[in-house]
Amino acid sequence: EAGVAQSPRYKIIEKRQSVAFWCNPISGHATLYWYQQILGQGPKLLIQFQNNGVVDDSQLPKDRFSAERLKGVDSTLKIQPAKLEDSAVYLCASSPNRNSNNEQFFGPGTRLTVL
Amino acid sequence: QQPVQSPQAVILREGEDAVINCSSSKALYSVHWYRQKHGEAPVFLMILLKGGEQKGHEKISASFNEKKQQSSLYLTASQLSYSGTYFCGTEINNDMRFGAGTRLTVKP
Numbered sequence: 001e002a003g004v005a006q007s008p009r010y011k012i013i014e015k016r017q018s019v020a021f022w023c024n025p026i027s028g029h030a031t032l033y034w035y036q037q038i039l040g041q042g043p044k045l046l047i048q049f050q051n052n053g054v055v056d057d058s059q060l061p062k063d064r065f066s067a068e069r070l071k072g073v074d075s076t077l078k079i080q081p082a083k084l085e086d087s088a089v090y091l092c093a094s095s096p097n098r099n100s101n102n103e104q105f106f107g108p109g110t111r112l113t114v115l
Numbered sequence: 116q117q118p119v120q121s122p123q124a125v126i127l128r129e130g131e132d133a134v135i136n137c138s139s140s141k142a143l144y145s146v147h148w149y150r151q152k153h154g155e156a157p158v159f160l161m162i163l164l165k166g167g168e169q170k171g172h173e174k175i176s177a178s179f180n181e182k183k184q185q186s187s188l189y190l191t192a193s194q195l196s197y198s199g200t201y202f203c204g205t206e207i208n209n210d211m212r213f214g215a216g217t218r219l220t221v222k223p
Binding site for chain 2: 004043048055058100102105106107108
């Protein structure tokens with residue numbers, strides 16, 4: 001079974017530029033998560049989708065971050081414009097559904113460096 | 116609200132035991148445990164649900180005290196492969212929040 005795919009793996013941009021990350025979850029997984037993990041910290045949930053609907057985006061900085069999952073499969077996270085403090089690893093995870101007994105499967109992440 | 120993990124770091128010799136704790140200020144529905152090795156994605160270890168149900172790897176054990184809103188992960192007879200950062204994730208109203216992590220180093 002293929003795992004969660006993310007691209008790109010690394011991205012270096014200058015502040016005020018825009019960037020987009022892509023995630024393809026495990027086939028059949030209805031729930032998709034985007035996390036931001038700053039070096040030395042735990043993953044911070046940015047947004048959670050159930051199929052193509054947003055379940056939780058309370059921690060998403062909506063003035064600069066946006067995400068979509070139009071067809072309920074793959075998803076894109078965008079930052080526009082980027083700030084220095086956005087430097088982090090962006091992790092995508094998926095699970096079969098929102099049930100509490102479902103583990104999350106994480107992708108390899110995209111490491112973003114903002115200069 | 117982010118759960119609090121303790122200790123922040125621990126160093127063990129192979130074969131020694133360790134306990135990692137996770138506590139929340141709010142009532143929990145479930146606690147998830149993940150291990151992350153440097154430069155890699157977090158990997159699932161265990162889920163503990165309110166009511167006593169557990170799901171996870173056979174070699175991993177954990178407890179969940181619903182009244183105290185705490186969970187502990189027990190690592191026994193540690194191996195070199197146990198090294199990594201352990202995160203607990205607490206679920207409140209379907210929202211997952213992860214702790215800052217406990218860095219475990221197992222030395223030969």
